[in-house]
Amino acid sequence: MLLDSTASVVTGTVVDAKGQPASGGSLQVRRLSSEFRDFGGFGGPILPDGTFKLKLAPGEYEIEAHGIRPGSVGTMPNEDQLMGLTAVSVSSAPVSDLTIYLGSAASISGRWLFEGDSTPPSDVGQLRIYFSSSREVICRSGRSEIAADWTFHIDGPSGTCMWPQMATGRWTVKRVMYDDADILDRPLKLAPGQRMRDVQVVFSDRRSELTLQVTDEHDIATREYVALVFSRDRAKWTDPTRFVRVYVPQPVPPAPATSRPIAGTSTTAPSPVAGTTGTTAVAAPRPERSDAFIGLPPGDYYIVALDDLAVEGWRDPAVLETFVAGARSFTVGEDEKMTISLKRRTIR
Numbered sequence: 001m002l003l004d005s006t007a008s009v010v011t012g013t014v015v016d017a018k019g020q021p022a023s024g025g026s027l028q029v030r031r032l033s034s035e036f037r038d039f040g041g042f043g044g045p046i047l048p049d050g051t052f053k054l055k056l057a058p059g060e061y062e063i064e065a066h067g068i069r070p071g072s073v074g075t076m077p078n079e080d081q082l083m084g085l086t087a088v089s090v091s092s093a094p095v096s097d098l099t100i101y102l103g104s105a106a107s108i109s110g111r112w113l114f115e116g117d118s119t120p121p122s123d124v125g126q127l128r129i130y131f132s133s134s135r136e137v138i139c140r141s142g143r144s145e146i147a148a149d150w151t152f153h154i155d156g157p158s159g160t161c162m163w164p165q166m167a168t169g170r171w172t173v174k175r176v177m178y179d180d181a182d183i184l185d186r187p188l189k190l191a192p193g194q195r196m197r198d199v200q201v202v203f204s205d206r207r208s209e210l211t212l213q214v215t216d217e218h219d220i221a222t223r224e225y226v227a228l229v230f231s232r233d234r235a236k237w238t239d240p241t242r243f244v245r246v247y248v249p250q251p252v253p254p255a256p257a258t259s260r261p262i263a264g265t266s267t268t269a270p271s272p273v274a275g276t277t278g279t280t281a282v283a284a285p286r287p288e289r290s291d292a293f294i295g296l297p298p299g300d301y302y303i304v305a306l307d308d309l310a311v312e313g314w315r316d317p318a319v320l321e322t323f324v325a326g327a328r329s330f331t332v333g334e335d336e337k338m339t340i341s342l343k344r345r346t347i348r
Helices: 317-324
Strands: 007-015 026-030 042-046 051-056 061-070 081-090 095-101 105-114 142-144 151-155 158-162 171-178 188-190 195-204 211-217 226-231 244-246 257-262 279-283 292-294 297-306 329-331 337-343
Touching: 007 061, 007 081, 026 051, 042 051, 042 061, 051 061, 061 095, 061 171, 081 095, 081 158, 095 337, 105 158, 105 171, 211 297, 226 317, 244 292, 297 317, 329 337
Parallel strands: 007 095, 105 195, 211 337
Antiparallel strands: 007 051, 026 042, 026 061, 061 081, 105 151, 142 151, 158 188, 171 195, 211 292, 226 244, 226 297, 257 279, 297 329
């Protein structure tokens, strides 16, 4: 990040759970913005007396402190790694006496459950849980482990996190239960030392399938389009979200050529014309392919087929709002199979 002459000085102290100054460590600084994701490319040291000093341009920031328990050496287990997090608003005036409290890293534990008739996945050892970051706030997923009995443990997640849109085979995540509430679509703010236990991650093999039939301006079937599905509930136009989806059909590869004899020629003797063989190439029919949204959560949606869509445009609520007029509405239920016909719209 480039700093100009208006940068302000931010000073403070990092302290442990007993209120004693930390004996060293490091800081990572992230700019909070609704327009971009800052993954924290700069920061500074925590001095031996626990103090720190930063120069920041005016704006909103999140400062993350990292330290270790006194006496820890070598490879540190999770409980010896300490972290703290605070937000700060910087103007042209200096910011002083900021305090960041260190605590042990957060942890989450629980079990995966499966609702349905399919066989649960067999590659449990290869599965991991990776949280998603929002556009404004960064999340660190930590390290996850899933055991053969489908219990799991996540060490060291931090920040504000969203449960990922996990899927494996026919199984997709349906809900995440904690303290009798579904937290699947809620931001999860993880504080230092937080312990979340008995979390139930519920998967289902009963998934919806929305098949598309798209035509162009001449009413000719086409696979050259961008399909956009987004919830009719504007509160779900967040990032990340399960309720806004984009589908771009993959081009069908050309089928291998087959040969058939030209009338009046031999299929075995070479053609008397140099460079020809007495046969002609005929393209085999292209296989039918299904364009579909798989696993949309039950609910009420809009859908449009477009000739183009700006990169990341589907993440912008203002862009989604422009598509509401003229979009087709539909409702999909769990395990429902439906087909929707659309005419491709031109974006000018």
